[in-house]
Every structure is written in structure tokens, then in C-alpha cells.
Amino acid sequence: MPKGSTATSPSLTRDSTPAAISTTPLSSFKTDLMTRLNIPLNLADRTDGSLHFAYQKYKAFLEANATLASLCASGEWEGKKPSVTDLIEIFQSKSMWHSHHAKAFSKVADYPDMVSWLDKEKEAPSNIALWGFEKAVYHFKDLFEFLELKVKEGGKLGGKGKGKMKAKNDSSSGSKKKGDKKKKSSK
Numbered sequence: 001m002p003k004g005s006t007a008t009s010p011s012l013t014r015d016s017t018p019a020a021i022s023t024t025p026l027s028s029f030k031t032d033l034m035t036r037l038n039i040p041l042n043l044a045d046r047t048d049g050s051l052h053f054a055y056q057k058y059k060a061f062l063e064a065n066a067t068l069a070s071l072c073a074s075g076e077w078e079g080k081k082p083s084v085t086d087l088i089e090i091f092q093s094k095s096m097w098h099s100h101h102a103k104a105f106s107k108v109a110d111y112p113d114m115v116s117w118l119d120k121e122k123e124a125p126s127n128i129a130l131w132g133f134e135k136a137v138y139h140f141k142d143l144f145e146f147l148e149l150k151v152k153e154g155g156k157l158g159g160k161g162k163g164k165m166k167a168k169n170d171s172s173s174g175s176k177k178k179g180d181k182k183k184k185s186s187k
Contacts (some may be wrong), residue, residue, distance in 0.1 A: 009064065022059045026044055026067075030044070030089075030090050033082055033086065033087070033090065034090060036157070037064040037067050037068060037087075038064075038067070039060055039064050039090060040060065043056060043057050043060050043075075043091055044091065045092070046055070046092060046093075049137070050138060051118060051137075051139060051140065051143055052120060052140065053119060054092075054100070054101055054105075054140070055105060055108075055118040055119070055146075057091040057092065058091075058101050058102075059103065060091070060104040061087060061088065061090075061091055061101075064087055065087055068081070068082065069097070072167060079162055096113065098174045102138045104140060104143050107147055108143075108147075110150075111146075111147075111150060113125050113129075113130055114130065114143075117130050131146065141150070
């Protein structure tokens with residue numbers, strides 16, 4: 001280990017900068033795992049809630065998981081193989097990961113403009129062109145609404161029709177009086 005380095009601060013890689021790193025210390029296990037799988041240290045930061053940053057984490061997880069599988073298959077991985085949960089928890093809590101990151105980002109590949117925007121590509125559509133509105137920071141709520149709208153535009157059924165999109169559609173189609181009820185047929 002180089003002089004002056006510690007087990008809790010591996011060398012910074014790719015896009016990491018000291019200002020971007022969370023002040024929460026990482027366990028030596030996570031630090032070692034990040035170093036061995038070449039995961040940028042800044043991706044362990046859980047304070048940035050933007051979609052761009054979350055997507056970076058998602059892609060880094062996929063890459064690290066594939067690298068780990070390859071190293072284990074070739075016999076190059078030394079020691080106990082980390083679990084998928086071990087990898088996930090480098091980036092995010094596992095509940096947040098499954099309810100947001102994996103759920104949303106696994107679907108964006110069907111929308112090349114969204115992928116281009118998430119990757120901040122030069123030719124990516126503008127915020128207005130992609131989202132239809134301008135915000136300083138877009139969050140998972142925005143992405144879930146985007147995906148729901150795209151599913152509806154594609155003619156696929158997107159769940160049971162509950163939630164904000166359904167409420168917006170109901171409110172725009174006129175209001176019902178308190179006493180108006182649909183009759184249920186009994187079979």
C-alpha cells in the first residue's frame with residue numbers, strides 16, 4: 001500500500017473526486033470490493049438523488065457483476081465470492097435498489113432517447129424534448145411517469161390504471177357527482 005493511503009480510501013478512479021464522495025466511511029470489505037472490481041469510489045455516495053447519477057450506479061453495478069462472474073468463472077477471484085446483495089449495497093440500499101434502480105433502468109433500453117439523455121451524450125434530446133417540461137434535477141418519480149406514459153402510448157396495458165396518471169385522466173374527463181356510482185353486475 002502506498003505511503004499515506006488507508007484501507008478506507010482507495011485510489012480514486014474515473015469520475016471520482018474528493019468533493020463528490022460521501023462522508024460516510026466505507027467498510028474495508030466494500031472498499032476492497034470496489035478496488036478489485038474497479039468501481040469508482042464516488043458511486044458509493046448516496047446523497048446525490050439525480051437520475052443521471054443513479055444510472056451511472058446502475059451501469060457500474062452491471063459491469064462489476066459481469067466482471068465478478070468472469071473472474072470467478074476463470075478462477076482468478078481470490079477468497080469468498082461476494083453476493084449480489086454485497087455489490088448492490090455498495091451503491092444503494094437493497095430495498096431502494098430493487099424498488100427504483102432495477103425496476104426503472106431495466107426498462108429504459110426500450111427508449112434510446114432516454115438512454116442517450118441518461119448517459120449525457122452530446123446528441124441527447126433536450127430536457128424539454130424528452131420530458132416535456134424543464135427541471136433542474138429529474139428523479140425516479142419523473143422516470144416512472146415517463147415509462148408509464150410510454151407504455152400507454154405503445155398500447156400496452158400498464159398495470160391496473162391506478163395512480164397519478166389515472167387521476168389526471170379522470171379529472172380531465174369531467175367530474176362525477178357524489179351520488180353517481182357505477183352499477184356492478186353480479187355474476
